[in-house]
Amino acid sequence: MREAATVQHDHSAVATRPATVVATNVGKVFGSGASAVRALEDVSFDVPQGSFVSILGPSGCGKSTLLRLIAGLQPLTSGEIAVNDHTPDEMRKAREFGIVFQQPILFDWRTVEQNVALPLQLIGTPKEERKRRVGEMIELVGLGDFRKHRPWQLSGGMQQRVAIARALAFGPRFLMMDEPFGALDMMTRERMQTELLRIWASRPGTTIVFITHSISEAVLLSDRIVVMSARPGRVMRVIDVEIERPRTDEVRKDERFLEIEAEIRDLIFSQEHA
Amino acid sequence: MIDQGYNRTREAMITAAIVIGVFAIWYLAAGIVAAGDDPLANAKLPYPHVIVERFFDDFSSVMSAAWTSLSTALLGFALGTAVGVVLSVVMVQAAWIESALMPYLLAAQMVPMIALVPISQTIFKNDTATRLFISAFITLFSVTVAVVRGLKAAPPPARELMKSYNAGRLRTLRYLDLPAAMPMLFSGLRVAAPLSLVGSVLVDLMGGSQGLGYLMLAAQTFGPAQATLVWVAMFVLLALGFLLAQAVVMAEKILAPWQPAMRQGSN
Numbered sequence: 001m002r003e004a005a006t007v008q009h010d011h012s013a014v015a016t017r018p019a020t021v022v023a024t025n026v027g028k029v030f031g032s033g034a035s036a037v038r039a040l041e042d043v044s045f046d047v048p049q050g051s052f053v054s055i056l057g058p059s060g061c062g063k064s065t066l067l068r069l070i071a072g073l074q075p076l077t078s079g080e081i082a083v084n085d086h087t088p089d090e091m092r093k094a095r096e097f098g099i100v101f102q103q104p105i106l107f108d109w110r111t112v113e114q115n116v117a118l119p120l121q122l123i124g125t126p127k128e129e130r131k132r133r134v135g136e137m138i139e140l141v142g143l144g145d146f147r148k149h150r151p152w153q154l155s156g157g158m159q160q161r162v163a164i165a166r167a168l169a170f171g172p173r174f175l176m177m178d179e180p181f182g183a184l185d186m187m188t189r190e191r192m193q194t195e196l197l198r199i200w201a202s203r204p205g206t207t208i209v210f211i212t213h214s215i216s217e218a219v220l221l222s223d224r225i226v227v228m229s230a231r232p233g234r235v236m237r238v239i240d241v242e243i244e245r246p247r248t249d250e251v252r253k254d255e256r257f258l259e260i261e262a263e264i265r266d267l268i269f270s271q272e273h274a
Numbered sequence: 275m276i277d278q279g280y281n282r283t284r285e286a287m288i289t290a291a292i293v294i295g296v297f298a299i300w301y302l303a304a305g306i307v308a309a310g311d312d313p314l315a316n317a318k319l320p321y322p323h324v325i326v327e328r329f330f331d332d333f334s335s336v337m338s339a340a341w342t343s344l345s346t347a348l349l350g351f352a353l354g355t356a357v358g359v360v361l362s363v364v365m366v367q368a369a370w371i372e373s374a375l376m377p378y379l380l381a382a383q384m385v386p387m388i389a390l391v392p393i394s395q396t397i398f399k400n401d402t403a404t405r406l407f408i409s410a411f412i413t414l415f416s417v418t419v420a421v422v423r424g425l426k427a428a429p430p431p432a433r434e435l436m437k438s439y440n441a442g443r444l445r446t447l448r449y450l451d452l453p454a455a456m457p458m459l460f461s462g463l464r465v466a467a468p469l470s471l472v473g474s475v476l477v478d479l480m481g482g483s484q485g486l487g488y489l490m491l492a493a494q495t496f497g498p499a500q501a502t503l504v505w506v507a508m509f510v511l512l513a514l515g516f517l518l519a520q521a522v523v524m525a526e527k528i529l530a531p532w533q534p535a536m537r538q539g540s541n
Contacts, residue, residue: 073434092438099438101431108532109453122439122449150532170439 014048014223014240020084020173020207021047021070027078028065038232039065043079045226045238047207052200054210054218055226056264062233063211064178070209071097071176083174091174095123098167102179104159106151112162113138113147119170137165140199157188164196168203175200175208181217193220194249201246215268219260220251227264236267297322317498320505328502329510335489340510342485343474346402347518350409351470355463357410358417362455363447365418366425383415387473391480401484405477409470416466417459424458425451456530463522468515475511486511 028040039062047053055063068074070081072092083091091097098119106115116137120130138147141161151159160180167175180196181189200208212218218225225239243256251257300322308315316324329336365372387408394404428450436446478487486507493503527536 068434071438073437093440095438095440097438099435101435103429103431105429105431105435107432107450107453109456109530118449119439122436122441122445150537152532152534152537 013242014051017048017051019046020049021053021209022082023066023070023079024081025079026066026069026076026081028062028069028074029077040069041232041234043228043233043235045235047209048224050205050207051223052208052210052221053224053226054212054222055228056212056215056218057228057233058213058230058268060233061228061230063213063228066228066233067176067178067209067211071099071174095119095170096173098170098172098175100160100163100167100175100177100180102182104151104156104163106159106162106166108151110151111147112143112149112151112154115151115162116165116169118166123170125170133169137169140168140202141165142195155188156184157192160184160192161195164199168199168206173205173207175203175206177208177210179211179213182212189217190249193217197221197245197247215261215264216252219257219264220247225260225264227267229268239264314498317501320502325502325505325509329506332503332506336506336510339484339486339489339507340514343405343471343478343487343511344514346405346485347409347471347474347514350406350411350474351413351467351518353406354410354413354466354470355417358414358462359421359459361414361418362421362425365422366451367443372422379415379418382411387412387476388480391477395477395481401477401482405474405482405485408473408477412469412473413466416469417462420458420462420465421455424455427458428454457533460522460526460530463526464519467518467522471511471515471518 023046024044026040026043027038030037030039043066055066057063065074069076070083070088072088072090075089081088083096086094107118110118113134117130117134120133125133138144141164143158143161143165146154146158151162154162163180164175181192184192200206210218210221219241222241225241227236227239228234229236239260241256241260243251243254304319304321307319308321312318361375365375390411391404391408394407395401398404398407432450432454433446436450441449475485475487478485478489479491482488489507490504493500493507530536
């Protein structure tokens with residue numbers, strides 16, 4: 001557990017920050033022989049330290065697979081991924097990845113508090129320390145009044161807040177999010193986006209890798225966007241978003257925001273009509 | 275709330291009507307049998323109140339027989355459940371273990387009890403041990419099949435989550451798979467509970483010298499006058515089976531209250 005407060009957010013230009021995740025010619029094939037499916041091909045990009053990187057693409061572009069490769073949940077077929085000069089598997093074993101899926105995946109037999117405590121319990125954090133951290137996390141995601149509730153008593157957005165609290169509870173250096181707001185309604189989704197930025201601002205040094213198929217979501221949140229094409233998944237372009245932080249809902253009307261959004265839209269649609 | 279109260283009252287009334295209807299038909303049928311010239315009418319279909327009287331007349335011997343059946347069934351049930359859960363955990367460790375063991379489990383379930391009881395009697399040479407074995411044997415199958423399914427119930431991302439915490443097999447089992455399997459375990463237990471009782475009684479019927487089955491068999495050999503005792507034993511067996519099933523439901527409400535069907539205050 002690092003003391004997060006000593007690290008400051010890096011506000012230098014995205015391209016000048018040191019890379020923490022380096023993906024080089026990554027390929028992933030599922031199955032073998034005639035039924036083999038090439039999910040990813042020749043994928044290369046960097047994730048700068050302490051930044052917010054979105055992987056954006058249509059469904060079937062292998063973006064969720066890519067997240068799993070970085071987090072050490074699946075082996076690569078070819079190429080290389082280095083995370084702080086270690087393999088993803090080594091970093092997973094060192095518990096450096098907090099993961100949030102599209103579904104909250106909360107355990108129904110545990111209360112909100114117990115769900116957030118799960119990773120700490122598995123790591124063997126002492127009880128007092130565990131209590132303190134869980135309380136802190138639940139306050140951070142704004143669920144102070146729901147500690148003893150069961151997951152099914154919460155709305156979808158609240159459940160996803162619990163999942164975020166759980167992912168951050170053990171102080172991982174990386175927050176890996178696989179379309180975390182994909183199952184939420186539009187209004188809840190926009191609220192959760194600004195909430196995420198607020199939560200992230202309180203955890204300086206944390207690097208976020210965020211999977212999405214929403215262009216505006218990617219532009220609003222990210223320092224860098226990796227735009228992918230489908231079947232097999234390839235990197236079409238890597239775009240740095242130099243809009244200063246903190247960003248609020250107002251950014252949605254910002255000229256640069258609209259420009260980048262249009263650029264990505266053109267990129268994706270030119271691909272589809274090709 | 276008003277609707278709920280109304281529904282509950284209606285439900286209770288329907289239940290009462292069915293009970294009254296069953297007794298009415300019974301009395302009517304018993305009356306018809308008794309109206310004939312058959313001197314054995316009372317042995318064929320006695321009036322319900324005759325059965326109740328008989329229950330109190332032979333209270334101590336009925337209770338001791340019931341205790342024999344219930345206690346061995348409960349022990350066998352517990353034993354079968356324990357072995358079944360352990361076996362399930364072993365089976366889900368690898369697909370090849372499951373596909374290697376499942377056929378034997380299914381085959382074991384197809385062995386006719388009528389063949390298995392005498393064989394186990396010659397092996398154990400002891401009624402209590404045989405009762406335990408048969409009850410456990412019957413329980414084992416329902417529990418294992420259900421728990422194997424339950425242990426696979428957790429969605430793949432839940433497993434990935436545990437992997438991201440670097441939790442090994444044992445911890446994944448303890449914190450994820452076993453709790454996730456609880457609803458299936460209880461659905462297996464609900465089926466197995468009454469069957470374990472039937473298994474115990476079956477041993478009495480096939481040469482045992484105690485228990486509710488023995489009571490039925492003995493009553494029959496002592497002639498038609500004892501026939502009401504067969505009815506008594508049968509109803510006691512039914513009541514015990516029902517109580518056992520209810521006990522499982524109660525245990526489930528205490529141990530696995532998070533399931534959708536048992537939630538209170540959910541949206």
